[in-house]
Amino acid sequence: MFYCDKCKTLCEDNICNNCGASLRVADKGDFCFFTECDNYFGEILKDAFDKNKIPSSFLPYGSGVSTNFACKLENYRVYVPYEFYNAAVDVYNFFYDDLTEEYKNKLLKNIGEWYLKSERFEKKIKKTLKLLENKNLAEFLKKEIKNAESISDQGAIGGCKSGGHYLYVRANNCTIMFNSATYEVLAVNAKKK
Ligand SMILES: [Zn+2]
Incomplete structure (x- = not known):
């Protein structure tokens, strides 16, 4: 080398x-x-x-x-x-x-910090997940994270002032992308069955 x-x-x-x-x-x-x-x-x-x-x-x-x-x-x-x-x-x-467990704890411990960029975005996600409007998205995601298959760090988010990384959650019904520093929910996609 x-x-x-x-x-x-x-x-x-x-x-x-x-x-x-x-x-x-x-x-x-x-x-x-x-x-x-x-x-x-x-x-x-x-x-x-x-x-x-x-x-x-x-x-x-x-x-x-x-x-x-x-x-x-x-x-x-x-x-x-x-x-x-x-x-x-x-x-x-x-x-x-072994990091999946660490990431699970980190995400679940900081559930109060989770946020989405807009209500419109939240609606869109609920639609993707076929969740009813009145359902609590955070509760749904919490369950998904608890039972997630794997959570991995996908590297630094360019331009993120807080130095966040992409945390990628592979769950049973969906995949979720978090900002590891700000806990912004960046994306949720339904898993193809
Ligand atoms: Zn060099």
Whole structure:
């Protein structure tokens, strides 16, 4: 593998995918960019790395809130030394399989924060789900999330000032997309039977 000193990324080719610089062969001590995560999962991941004796560096990075020092930064960029990179991938994968429960708890604990961009959007969703107008959508979604097959992080939402990620819920009757930071319900689609 090759390493970019500027971007701190690993590349398979000797040209950086990110900045186009020509690269040197990675050295075991090079701190390599591993992933981005919000502080909720950052703490869980840090713990898992520590338990597995994988050195790591979690650098907070801003999302416009850095001027407010009382407010914890939302996101981390995670780096691990090259020699531990594969071990870190194993830990991450192991623990990624297990994240559905974590996401369920996170979403259900914050049910009071859920919102939709408009009433019209809510109506549209109810129609898609064939829910009656007078039914409570949040109650419906709550049940779906409790029994969801899987919930996964689909990466950062571009332009989200709170540093939110797409949380994708695969439930029994529908799929739901949340903003992980603001809890906005971004999309609900009925599952094809
Ligand atoms: Zn680069």
